[in-house]
Each structure stands twice: as C-alpha cells, then as structure tokens.
Amino acid sequence: MNRILITGNVAAAWGARLADIDYCPAFPITPQTEIIETLAAWIDQGEMPGRLVMLESEHAMVTAAGAAAATGVRVFSATSSQGLLYALEMLYNVAGWRAPFVLVNVSRGLAAPITLEPDHNDILAARDCGFLQIHCATCQEVLDSVLMAYRLGEDPSVRLPVLVNLDGFYLSFTREPVDIPDPSAVREFLPPFDAGTIRFRASAPESQAVAVLSGGPYSYFRYEMHLAARNGLAAYDRIATEFEASFGRNWPAVEAYRCEDAEQLFVMMGSFATKAKAAVDSLRAAGWRIGLLRPRLLRPFPEGLFRYWMRGKRGAAVIDQNISLGSGGVLYSEVAAAIHGQPDMPLLTSFIGGLGGRDIPPEEFFEMARIARDAAEQGQAPPPRLLYTADELRETRKLQTLARVERARLSGGEQP
C-alpha cells in the first residue's frame, strides 16, 4: 500500500483511475477543476487508459456521461455548484436511464451572490433526482467512496448513478495523507462494469428512455427507481463490509462517533463534521455525554440507522450547512421525518451554519450543545438558529457603509 499526501480533488481522481474508468466527459469549474486536470494529465501521459473529452457545458457533460454509460462503458465525471445546477435537467433524465456512473460534486455555495467556498445547497438541489448520494469528510474517504459508489450504482438491485460529495476548499484543496489501494485489490473489489442489457449494440437494437403517455406506466417506472434506490441501503451495507475486509477501512452509511453512551448528539454531514467531532472530544473532556452522527449516505436515506442511534437520547442539535430558503435546514427536516412517530426519540434543535464556507468555531458548537440540552430539559424546541456573530455583523456593516459612501460619492449626493 502506498501512502501519499494529496488533496481531496486528487483523491477523487485516484478513485476514478483505480476504478479503471473508460470515459470522462469534462467541464471546468472551481473548485472541481483539479480533478479533471489530474485525469487529463494521467491519460495524456499514458499513466491510465480511457478517454477524456471536454464538453461545452455541464448539461452536455452529464448528457454525454449518461449516454456513454447507456452504451455500456464505465463513466466518471465531476462538477461543482452552478455546474451541477446547470446539469440538473439531465441529472433527473439520466437517472431514469438506469445507466450507472459516478459524478463527483465539489460543494460550493450557489449564486446569487456568487461565491466560491462551500455549502451543501448545490448537492441538496440534486437530492430528489434519482442519483444516490455519498457525503465525505476526509480525503481518504473521497477516494474510497468513489470505489464504493461504482459498486453501489452498478449493483444489479440498484443500477442508478451516484454522486460523491466533498466540500470545496476544505477538502478539495486540503492535503491529507491518503492510502492508495493496490490496483489488483481494487479490481477484485470492483470488477469491470457489466452493462447487462442496457447498452447499444448493432446486433441487439434497443430503444432507451422512450416516452410514456400516462400516469400508470410513468408511476411504475418512477416507483421502480425509488425502490431501486431503497435497495441501495442493503447493498451499501454489503459493499461497506466487503470494502472493510479488502482495505481495512470501515465507512458505515451513518458514522456514529462516541454515541453509545451519549445523552446528546450533534448531527452533521461533510467535512465540517470533523469540527463537530473535535467539539465532541472537548465537551467529553468537560464531562458532557455527547456524540456525533454523520450521515455519509444521504440517498437512500438511512432512517433505520438514525432511529437506532437516536433512540433513548435526550436531545440532538442538527447543524445544516445549507438553507432551504423560507423553510430552514434540509437535514433537520430529513431527520425529523425519520424519527417522527417513533418511541423514545430525542428533541431536535435546528441550526444553520457554514454557508459559503463560513467557519463554525468550537465555541459555537459548545453553545449549540448547551441550547440543545436546555431545550431537551424544557421539552420545547427553540426556533431554528442562524449562526452569525456580532463581529461578523459588524464586518458586514462596514462593507455596507463603504458601499453607501461610494454610491453617495458617485451620485454627487450627500452621504446618508
């Protein structure tokens, strides 16, 4: 085994390389670009086989990816943020083709205002499209998840494309030591893609993705996709067990950190969950019985594991690095739906933080733990809390003041 220091982006490219991909339609976007540049260099220099083609948009890129997968080759692609949303029509579309491939999304906040650093509104906009979703917190996890994603998507009981998510900057550009698995061991874990009957061959004409004209067949095919995605829960557990046996690393659908004896939980996904983990350690040292639940698998949603780990806990702070404008945290509503009507479940409190890469420092985790504990004691959840400090507000006010001064100067008027 070979241990090297690489970014999350290069780890994603290693996943594709080890998966022995045939085809990568590509389009650049920050902070994902390093993935396709890395693959392009490897292919150009003959270090890996396969073909990489630059498309003229992400919409075209996902179309080409789906069409190639529907022809029977193993496909990889990557995007971020606006790119994922530009491709959204095709995400829904190609999922219905039942032609599996892996798409890496490097999370980045959505316009407007346009920005570069991460939150999860991009990937969550693709929540309902039929792609399964795996969310990563470390560079090693990115590489390993790409390999597991191929097994999951190509599983005969599933046959759906898979999104693997990593956070822009925090993972995409952060170097961590990563074990590069032995290619022969990977080949054993992940054999070549078997397209089955979903492929184009001159001797076996196929009509794929044809129209249906009524709700009956439409519902049938949509339910089939849903049930196939649900099959992903059992398939995932099987694949994770095999992965651990082959490579010694355990990636459960939901990571439960110091949860066994906990009275209270943080619930978070993505790389910021490592901050929650550090907060758990600090709070434990201060005598709190607290743990962290981190869903890696968001689609299919592993509600069984949430119920298992949450049963008997008193309170849980769900921290969403996203915001469903006009509603609140998406993960919060997912978790609430999973435990609703179940006996002996904790009181949930909802927090929004980390938008556009805004940091969540340790003190805020401590404060959230306190609010969640008090709420559980009172049996009454407070309104969702939008994390923001007085200092941040002061800094933003400064920018607004500057903007007003400049506007007044340009219009020749009085300063407001």
Added chain:
Amino acid sequence: MSETRFTNVKQLPSVHLLGSGSPMCAGCGGLEALHQVYDILGTNTVFVNAAGCMTLLAVYPFTPFRGSWLYTAMASAPAGAQGIRDALDVLKERRGLPPEEDMQVVVLTGDGSAYGMGLSATSGAIERGLDFLYLCYDNEGYGNTGQQSSAATPHGARTATDLTGIGFHGEKKPLFDIWAAHRPPYVATVIGSEPLDLARKIEKAKAIKGPRLIIALSPCPTGWGFDPQESVAIGKLAVNTGVWPLKEYVDGKVVHTKIPRRRVPVASYLEAQGRFAHLFKPERNEAVLAEIQARVDGYWAGVEEVVAPPTPTLPQGGRG
C-alpha cells in the same frame, strides 16, 4: 454529386425501414424526410433524439425504428451522440467490441432545438469533430407545442405567438451558414419532396467521417395551415420559388444542387398556406410580399450558378 449510387428515382430503395402507424400528424414533411433518410442510412444506427415532435415516435412499448434510439433532452442531443460515439470507440479500443457491432450515430432534432436551445451543443460537437450525422426537421416553429415562433420561423408567418399584424417580424436564422462557418466536412439542405436529391446527399453524408449536418425543410400541415395532401406540393413550391435552396457545403464550398432557373413567384408558395393568409386577405399586402420576394431574389442573385453535375430531370414522385 456523382459519388452516390443514385442517379435516378427508380434506384431509390423500394423497401422502407421505418415502421408505419406513428403518432406524427398526417402529411408531416418531417416524417416524409425521415422515412427517406432512414431508408438510406439503414438500421445499423442509433438515433439520439432531442425534445420535439419526433419524441413521440417511440412511445413505450412501441418504436418505428428497427435500430436503436435514445431520447435525451431538448438542448443536448449532440452531447448524447458524443457519449455514444465515444463509448463505442472506447469499447472497440479497450474492450474488444467487434467492429460489426458499431453503429452510425444520428441526432434527430426539430428546428426549435437546432436553431436555438441546441445550437451550443451542436457547435461544440462540430468543433470537436464528432463523427455523427445530424438531421434537423425544420417546420419553422415550435410545432409540437402548437407552432409558436422559433428562430426558424420565416418573416411574415403568423404563429401561435405572432397572431396579429404581419406575423413574425424576425428573419429565419441562417443555420446552414452558421454550421458551415464551423467548416465541418458536410452540410446540406434537403426536402422530402425532392427524394433523389435527398437520397444522394444522405448517401454521400453516410460515407463521410466527422460531423455531417442536414436540414430538412418540413412542410407542416397543422403548423403552416394546409391540407395534409398538399404536403409534397408545398415542398416542391418551396424549392421552385427559391424559398428553400437545395445546397450542400463540402470541401469549403457551397454548391447548389438544384437551381430553379425560372423561379415561381414566392406568392404562390405563401398563398397556399394559412400562416401567410393575412398577406392576401382581405387585401394583398404588396409591401410585405415584395419584401419577401426581394429577399429570395437577392439570395439567388448572389448564388454562383455552378451546378455539378446538373440534377437529372427525371419524373419525380411515385416512390415505392
């Protein structure tokens, strides 16, 4: 155009490959062209469809195609063709796919996609040198949704979104020129009412590697307002009035394959269609008619009269 095996309508295929009973409208000029194109291309094809009228050719569990089909979306059929072409190439190079399992990849799209939403994907595919054939059935409006104005709508046509006055104020986008500006190996215009010209062009395109793009003007009874039985006659008028020049771009040059030496006045083409009825009733709009005629005359005045070799003047029609 001596490169093809067709010099005479009697040589055109008499066995037709596209199944009948599709949900296309009676008299559909697009379907007429597709029938002829499919007869020449054969079943060793995968059609990549963009959203449009012909999406309804394949409705589960039926298809009129004996070969393969993939529905993509309105904007990205050429990218679907890219994925299939690349995948077949990779399968041959890496995975031992026998060459006889390979197929011609054909994009099938209406003008709504080709002239507008799909133009970026088409431009990208040409620029990448994608080995595919692109067939646009051009009925000069968003036909499948009831003939709203598109970038292919001609000046003065009334549509579902240009119901009053002279109708559509804009000009039909010069898609042939836009494609040709990319310098692909082959671009051509065709029409179903000129089956020999169509067959010769498709036969020629079939043998070329790289992007080959075809626009078929597609008389549309429902969208243009004429009786389905007039479809072929309208198509012939489009050619004989000079409204629809039959031409090809090959080796960097545009060649007209059929020059109407004595052009029929444009008014006789327009008058036959409900979408132009307002130019004739209650009184003739001489200004607009003259404007349209002048534009057609101007086009042909600029055409170098080089036809190589002259199209055989054999009796037309009566195919199969």
